[in-house]
Structures are given as structure tokens and as C-alpha cells.
Amino acid sequence: MLVGLLGVALACAALCPLADARSVIAHFMAQNSYSYSVSDWTNDIKTAQSIGIDGFALNVAVDDYETNRIADAYTAAEPLGFKLLYSFDMSYSWTQDTIVSLVAAHHTSTSTYLWNNQVLVTTYSPTNTTDSFWAGVKSSLASQGITISLAPALTVYRDPSLATGLFSSFPSFDGFFNWWSWPADVDEKLTTDTDVAYQKALKDAGRTGPYIMAVSPWQFKENGDQNDDWVELSDQLWDYRWQQALQIAPDIVEIVTWNDYGESHYIGDINSNVDLGTYAPNYVPGFVHADWRIVAQYYISYYKNNAAPTVTNDTVVFWYRSHPKNVTCSGGLLPRNSDFPVDAVFAMAILSDTATISLDIGSSHSQFNAGPGVTMGSVPFPTEDSQIPYIQILRNGTQVASGYGSMSVTQSCSYYNFNPFVGSISA
Numbered sequence: 059m060l061v062g063l064l065g066v067a068l069a070c071a072a073l074c075p076l077a078d079a080r081s082v083i084a085h086f087m088a089q090n091s092y093s094y095s096v097s098d099w100t101n102d103i104k105t106a107q108s109i110g111i112d113g114f115a116l117n118v119a120v121d122d123y124e125t126n127r128i129a130d131a132y133t134a135a136e137p138l139g140f141k142l143l144y145s146f147d148m149s150y151s152w153t154q155d156t157i158v159s160l161v162a163a164h165h166t167s168t169s170t171y172l173w174n175n176q177v178l179v180t181t182y183s184p185t186n187t188t189d190s191f192w193a194g195v196k197s198s199l200a201s202q203g204i205t206i207s208l209a210p211a212l213t214v215y216r217d218p219s220l221a222t223g224l225f226s227s228f229p230s231f232d233g234f235f236n237w238w239s240w241p242a243d244v245d246e247k248l249t250t251d252t253d254v255a256y257q258k259a260l261k262d263a264g265r266t267g268p269y270i271m272a273v274s275p276w277q278f279k280e281n282g283d284q285n286d287d288w289v290e291l292s293d294q295l296w297d298y299r300w301q302q303a304l305q306i307a308p309d310i311v312e313i314v315t316w317n318d319y320g321e322s323h324y325i326g327d328i329n330s331n332v333d334l335g336t337y338a339p340n341y342v343p344g345f346v347h348a349d350w351r352i353v354a355q356y357y358i359s360y361y362k363n364n365a366a367p368t369v370t371n372d373t374v375v376f377w378y379r380s381h382p383k384n385v386t387c388s389g390g391l392l393p394r395n396s397d398f399p400v401d402a403v404f405a406m407a408i409l410s411d412t413a414t415i416s417l418d419i420g421s422s423h424s425q426f427n428a429g430p431g432v433t434m435g436s437v438p439f440p441t442e443d444s445q446i447p448y449i450q451i452l453r454n455g456t457q458v459a460s461g462y463g464s465m466s467v468t469q470s471c472s473y474y475n476f477n478p479f480v481g482s483i484s485a
Contacts (some may be wrong), residue, residue, distance in 0.1 A: 113141030233267025
């Protein structure tokens with residue numbers, strides 16, 4: 059789908075200082091780059107750039123093979139003008155010296171993401187982060203003439219009432235990354251309360267780093283442990299979380315994620331060379347999410363330009379799970395919150411003008427009026443077995459576009475799978 063104004067956004071991504079303009083990055087799991095060559099990085103970078111993504115935040119867990127893969131990432135990124143930054147996964151054990159060494163290794167690269175001419179560094183961190191640790195990192199880098207802007211994600215800071223205390227407890231923090239982009243084990247939509255509180259606290263504390271807001275399409279994970287398997291209410295998340303980003307207007311939007319297959323929120327292509335581990339092979343292969351990038355392209359342009367883009371191709375992006383939530387599967391574990399998702403095919407119309415969207419699957423039918431712009435609708439799962447959705451765009455009684463999904467909805471299953479299939483039709 060081609061969206062008007064996207065060329066303006068891409069041109070600015072290449073030429074404008076990122077700290078002076080809204081930018082979009084995607085969280086990239088460097089752990090999944092073990093089998094990557096430079097060409098794999100190039101393919102991912104070009105795909106990301108084509109929808110307006112400015113850079114990858116490289117989630118780094120350990121300092122072994124990832125060091126070489128990140129060097130390859132820089133080799134691919136530099137000639138393309140693509141930005142890279144570290145997102146240190148602090149659930150692993152890090153020393154100050156290791157972090158300092160990694161940041162210093164590429165700080166002069168033209169592809170290193172700078173915020174106000176300082177190297178931007180982020181983290182993913184549950185609880186084991188201390189201010190003295192990061193103050194030491196910043197001091198060691200400063201002794202080498204390297205200044206960083208530190209904007210960590212501390213997942214324990216979700217409660218809006220804790221926002222002010224965060225910056226008094228962590229004077230080394232320059233910015234903040236709100237990782238939370240799904241509801242918190244509740245059968246209701248995510249609000250912007252956390253974003254509003256921490257964005258304001260950052261400003262009130264006089265910090266000069268960015269407020270980074272996470273946007274994510276889904277959350278489902280199977281890890282073979284009833285305490286570590288979950289699904290969050292994500293049915294319409296990819297639409298309304300982007301709308302929240304338009305409202306909040308953060309300095310940076312971070313898409314979570316490009317390639318975290320295990321948690322089902324990947325928008326990149328499934329790389330067949332990547333080792334998916336023990337459990338993800340049961341629910342990832344065949345469940346493509348590429349068409350979620352159509353949604354991202356629309357909203358990235360909207361966010362960067364602060365104006366709705368002109369739609370030139372009528373498109374419907376749709377997603378759905380492969381079995382109803384109450385079916386008993388023969389394998390896997392029923393995840394926490396399994397009763398939250400709605401058994402339905404969800405459809406997002408991105409239209410140049412008004413039209414009717416018709417949704418059919420088995421004996422179940424629904425239609426809704428849509429456009430211009432973005433409109434959401436859905437059709438419930440049918441009672442019949444092995445059914446595929448059929449989607450139509452109708453305008454003035456004439457069919458503009460139509461197509462089928464590529465994944466059947468079945469009344470039986472070999473493995474509990476709450477990861478959706480994503481498809482699209484386009485005029």
C-alpha cells in the first residue's frame with residue numbers, strides 16, 4: 059500500500075537530525091541474529107526503511123556472538139543511513155566495563171543513533187538496576203570523551219504514582235522508555251495513564267533525554283511453564299496504541315518488536331534461518347505478520363508529519379487466531395488470560411473514501427461502514443470447522459477488492475496457539 063507523504067517522512071529520516079524530529083525505531087532481538095550474515099541485516103533494514111522506520115534498538119543479552127553480529131549490522135546500516143542503538147537487557151549479568159566497551163566500539167559510526175549529539179542508550183530491565191551502576195558507566199565513557207543520553211526501561215515503573223520518584227531515585231537517567239504497550243493482565247484496553255505520568259515527570263525533572271513510548275501489536279508467549287505462559291488482550295491493540303501515540307506525541311516511538319517471535323509481537327518477516335528455540339516452533343511458523351507493516355506505515359507517516367496521510371490504495375488488513383479460545387488442544391499449555399481474547403476476525407480498513415467492508419467466515423457474517431482513513435471492524439468465529447475468512451471492499455454496490463485468508467479457523471488443535479495470522483486485501 060502506498061501512502062501519501064511517506065516520501066517526506068523517509069527523506070527527513072535520512073536528512074533531519076533525529077533529536078529534532080519525531081522518529082520511529084523498532085526493538086530488535088540481537089539474540090535472534092546468531093545465523094545472520096550482512097545480507098540478512100541489509101534485508102531487514104531495507105524492509106524497515108520502506109515503511110518509515112529510522113533505526114533498530116538492539117536488545118543485547120550477552121556479549122559473545124552478538125558482538126560480531128552487531129558489527130555486521132553496522133556494516134549493513136551505514137551505507138543505507140539507518141540508525142542503531144543499544145538496548146541492554148539487564149535481566150542478564152552485565153559489568154560496567156562490558157557496556158562501556160560495546161558503546162565505545164561504534165560511537166563514531168554515522169549509524170549510531172544520537173540524541174542531541176549524545177549517544178542514545180536504552181535498556182530493558184526488570185528490577186536489578188542501580189543508579190550507581192549507570193553513573194559509573196557514564197563516568198567511564200565520559201573519560202573517553204563519549205557522552206551518552208541514557209533512557210532506560212524499568213518495567214517495575216508502570217504505576218503512574220511512581221513517576222516522580224523514579225527521577226529522584228535515578229539522577230543518572232536522562233530520559234525514559236515506557237516498555238509497557240499491552241494491558242496488565244486485565245480484560246480491558248491499555249490506557250495512556252503511564253505515558254502521561256512519566257512523560258510529565260521527565261519534563262518536570264528537567265532531564266534532556268527522550269521520552270520513548272512503546273507501541274506493540276500483540277502479546278502471547280508459551281514457555282512450557284504455567285507461570286510463564288500468557289496472552290494479553292491484544293485484539294485491537296495495533297490500532298488504538300498507535301492512536302495513543304498520536305495523542306501523547308512522544309519524542310520517539312519504539313515498535314515492540316521487529317523479531318521477538320517467542321512473544322508473538324514480531325512485525326518483521328519470519329527468518330527461516332533463525333533458531334526459534336523449544337516452544338516457538340509450535341506457534342510461529344506459518345503465522346506471518348508482514349501485513350501489520352501496512353498499518354505501521356500509515357501511522358508512522360501520521361506520527362512524523364502530525365497529519366493523516368493521503369491513502370492512495372484501498373486496503374483491509376485483517377488478523378485472527380487459528381482456533382477458538384475454549385477449544386481443548388492436545389498439546390501445549392493453556393496460557394494465563396486465555397479468556398480475554400475475542401473469538402473473531404479483526405479487520406482494519408485503510409481507505410481513500412467511504413466504503414462498506416464485508417466480512418464472512420463460515421455462516422458468520424458482518425459488515426461495517428468505513429473510511430476515509432482508518433476504521434476497525436470484526437466478524438465472530440463460526441461454529442463450523444475449518445473455515446477461512448472472506449473479505450470484501452464494496453463501494454456504491456460495486457466490489458472494489460476481495461480476498462481470502464490463508465489460515466483456517468478450526469474447532470480442534472494440536473497445540474494451544476494464541477498467535478494470530480495476519481493478511482490483507484488491496485484494490
